[in-house]
Amino acid sequence: MSKLYKIFTGSIVVPLVAIIFGLIVGAIIMLVGGYDPLLAYQSLFEQVFGNLYDFGETLREITPLILTGLAVAFAFRAGLFNIGGEGQFIVGMTAATFVGIKVTGLPSIIHAPLALIAGALCGGLWAAIAGYLKAKRGVNEVITTIMLNWTALYLGNYIVNSFLLPEGMDHSEEIQPTASISIQSLVNFFNDARMHWGMLLAVLASVFFYYFLWKSKQGYELRAVGFNPNAAEYAGMNVGRNVVKAMFISGVFAGLAGAVQVLGVFHYQSIMSGSPGIGFDGIAVALIGMNHPFGILLGGSLFGILTYGSAGMSFGAGVPPELIRIVIGSIIFFIAAQGIVRWVLKPLYSKRKKEKVL
C-alpha cells in the first residue's frame, strides 16, 4: 500500500498532471485567440495516428529528440549542464556525412556502422573539449558549449561547402547507398515514411544509459561526482577525468542523433543558416523525462508527437503550430514548479490519507 502511495505522490503523477495542465493552458490560449481547442487537439492526434505514413514520420521525429534528451540528461547526472547538444549534433551529422560520401567500396554492413561511429565519436570529442576545459582550467561549461555550438555550425558549413558540395547546390551530394541506415521494408510498410535503424538505436541508447549509470562502477563514480564533487574526490575518485568522461558520453548521444538524421532520414547535409534546434529541444525532453532514460523515452515521444501533430492543428483548426511550444513550455513549467501541482493536488492527498487511517 505504502509503495503504491509513493508512486502516486512521487515521480509519475507530477509529470502527468503537468501534461494535463499544459494542454489546458494551450486550450485556454486557443479559446482566447478564437480557435476551437477540442477540434485542434483532435486534429493533432489524427495527424499523428491517422495513417501509417504519419505515424512512421512521428517515430522519425521522436528519434533524435530521445538521443539529444539523453545527452542533456547524462551530463546533468554528472552535475554538468551540456547546452551544446546543438553543436555536437552538427558535428556528428558532418562526420557521418563525410564518411558516408567519401568512403567508398565498403559493404553496407561495415560502411553504415562506420559512419554512425564516426558521427558518435566526433560528437563525443566535441563535447569532451568543454569537459576538458572545465576539468583542467575550470572554464564554465555553459559558456564553452555555447561557443562550440556556433563554431560547429560554421565548421560544418565549411566542410560541406569545401569538400562535399556539388557545383551550384545548397546541400551536399547524397551519401553512398551502403552508408544508409534506412530500413527499406519498413519504409514500404509505412508508405514511404523515413524509417531507419536509428529508432532502435535510440531505445538501445536509453537502456545503455540506465545500465551504465546505475549498474556499473563507472556510472556510480559519475553520479557521485554529480552529487558532490568534493565528497567524490575525498573518496578517491578522479573528478576531472569523470567530468571529461561524462561530457564525452553525453556528446556521443548527441552526435549519434546527428548521424542518424543524415544516414537514415535526409541522406545529405544542407548548408545551415542557423542552429537546427534539436539540441536545445533535448534540454526540454530531458526535463520532461526527469533526467531518467525511460522517462526520456516517454518525454521524447510526447515532444515528438506534439511537434509533428502541430501541423495537423494548423490544417484542421487553423491554429498556428507555434502554439505547441507554449504547451511544451507550460508542461516544463509545471514539472519544474512542482509546488504548484502539489498545491492543487493537496486536497486529493489529504483525503487519501484519511481513508488510510480508516
Add this chain to the structure above:
Amino acid sequence: MDWVTTLGQLINTTLVFSTALIFAALGGIFSERSGVTNIGIEGLMTFGAFSAAVATYYAEQSGMGGGAPWVGLVAAIITGVLASLIHALASITFKADQIISGIVINFLAAGSTLYLVKLIFSGNGETPLLQVVSKYPIPGLSQIPIIGEGLFNNYPTTYLAIILVFVAYYVLYKTPFGLRLRSVGEHPSAADTVGINVRRMRYIGVMISGALAALGGATVTLTTTSTFAHNTISGQGFIAIAAMIFGKWNPIGAFGAAAFFGFSQAIRSYVTLFSWSSHIPMEFIYMLPYVLTIIVLVAAVGRSSAPAALGIPYDPGKR
C-alpha cells in the same frame, strides 16, 4: 579607400551590433548577482523584440510617426518585466530549478510571440516593416574625426546602453541597494540575518533583468531588422549570457565582452574590403569570435567567479 571614414564606420557598426548585447548582458548581471540564474535572457529578448514591434505598429497606425518606436521601447520594458515574473515566481517562490524555469521562458517566448504575430497580422509570420529609431548625431561632438562618426553619430538606444553600463556599475557597487542585491547572491542567509528581504531582492533582480533584456530585444527590431519574425532573436540571448560570464558578472567587463562580440560581427562586412580576405574561407571569419572567446577564457580568465549562491533557491530553514 579612406581609412579614416572606414575606421569611424567600423566603430559605429560595432556599437550598433553591441547595443542589444549590452542591455541583455546587464540584465543578466542584475538577475545573477541576486543569485538567480537567468538562462531565459534569450526568451526575454524575444518578448521585448515582439512587443516593441507590435506596439510600434499600433502607435504608427494611430499617427504618432517618429514617436512610435519610443512607445515600442516602453512596451518592451513592461512586457519584459511581466515575462520575467514567470521566472521569478517559479524559481523564487516555488523554488523550481532556475535553469529549468529559464528554459521555460525561452519556450514560452518562442511559441507565444509567433502565435500572437500570426493572430494579429492575419496568418503572416512576420510583422509589417516598422518605423525605426533614427540616428541622432550629437551636435559638435559628432564632427570629431573617427570618434565622432564612431561614437557620437549613433542611435539614441546605443547612447542609453552605454550610459546604463555606468549606471549599473554605480548602482551595484556604490549604493546600499547594490550591496544588498549582491549580498543576497553571495550569502542569502547572512543577508537574511541582517534584515534584508531575500525574496524581495531576488524578485527585483529578476524584474530588472527582464526589463533590460527586453530592451535589448527591442533595439534589435527597432534599429537593425525593422520587423519581427521567428529569426529576429536567434542566439543573441546566449551570446549575452556569454558576455556576462566573460565579463565576470561586472557591468564594465560585460560591456567590453559585448563590444568584442559586436566588433566581430561588424568586421565581417569590412574584411571583404581587403584583397587577402579571399584566401580565408568566410566560415572561419564567422567562427573567430567564438573560438577567441574560448581561448581568452582558457588563457586569461580561468576559474569563473560566479556569485556564490547562484542557482540555489533560498530556503530559510536550511543551514
